[in-house]
Amino acid sequence: QKEVEQNSGPLSVPEGAIASLNCTYSDRGSQSFFWYRQYSGKSPELIMFIYSNGDKEDGRFTAQLNKASQYVSLLIRDSQPSDSATYLCAVSVNYGGSQGNLIFGKGTKLSVKP
Amino acid sequence: ETGVTQTPRHLVMGMTNKKSLKCEQHLGHNAMYWYKQSAKKPLELMFVYNFKEQTENNSVPSRFSPECPNSSHLFLHLHTLQPEDSALYLCASSQDQGTDTQYFGPGTRLTVL
Numbered sequence: 001q002k003e004v005e006q007n008s009g010p011l012s013v014p015e016g017a018i019a020s021l022n023c024t025y026s027d028r029g030s031q032s033f034f035w036y037r038q039y040s041g042k043s044p045e046l047i048m049f050i051y052s053n054g055d056k057e058d059g060r061f062t063a064q065l066n067k068a069s070q071y072v073s074l075l076i077r078d079s080q081p082s083d084s085a086t087y088l089c090a091v092s093v094n095y096g097g098s099q100g101n102l103i104f105g106k107g108t109k110l111s112v113k114p
Numbered sequence: 115e116t117g118v119t120q121t122p123r124h125l126v127m128g129m130t131n132k133k134s135l136k137c138e139q140h141l142g143h144n145a146m147y148w149y150k151q152s153a154k155k156p157l158e159l160m161f162v163y164n165f166k167e168q169t170e171n172n173s174v175p176s177r178f179s180p181e182c183p184n185s186s187h188l189f190l191h192l193h194t195l196q197p198e199d200s201a202l203y204l205c206a207s208s209q210d211q212g213t214d215t216q217y218f219g220p221g222t223r224l225t226v227l
Binding site: 043 | 154155156157159162170202204211212215216217218219220221
C-alpha cells in the first residue's frame, strides 16, 4: 500500500523562527508533490506544489524535494502565529487505474508561539 | 474557497435517514473528487469523476452513492449510514484528473446518530 508519512507533532516554534515540516513517501514513481494548510474546522488550502528535485520558493515558504530519498519538506521562514495550523503533505500516485490521484499524510500540527 | 462550494455545511442524521451532499465548482474544471476526513486519519479518497464519468471508487460501501450530472456538480447520496461514518466530507476539483492541483470546498461536517 502506498503511503505518505508525516510526524503528527505538534511542532512548536517561537514567532520569527524557521519551521521545518517533513514528509516521506513510498511510491518511487510519484511525480507531483503538494503542501496544503488546514486550519482547525476548515478545509485544506493549497500552499505550494513541487515537481522537480531541489528547492522552490514562494514568499516565506520553501518546498524541497529529493526524489532519490523519497523526501519532501516545507520550510516556513519568519513564522507567525497565523501559520499555526495542520500541514498536509500530498503525493500523486503513479500506478494502475489510480494514476494521478493524491495520497495524503495525516498532517503535522504546527504551533507558532508569540 | 468560493471556487468550490458545498452544502449543507453541517448535517446531523439518523441511521435510517436519506440525505444528500452537494458540491459545485465554478472553476471550469473537469475532475471532481469526494474525500472523507476522520479524526486522526489521513484524507481518504472516496470517488473520482473525470468529464462526468466515474473513474475511481475506492472500495466505498454502497450506502454512499455518488452522482455527477455535469462537470460542475457532484452529489453524494447517503442512506442507512453508521455512526462511524461521522466525519468531514470534502469535495475537491482539478482541471483534469492527474497531476493537476486540487482545490477543496469548505466541507460538510456529518454526524450520524
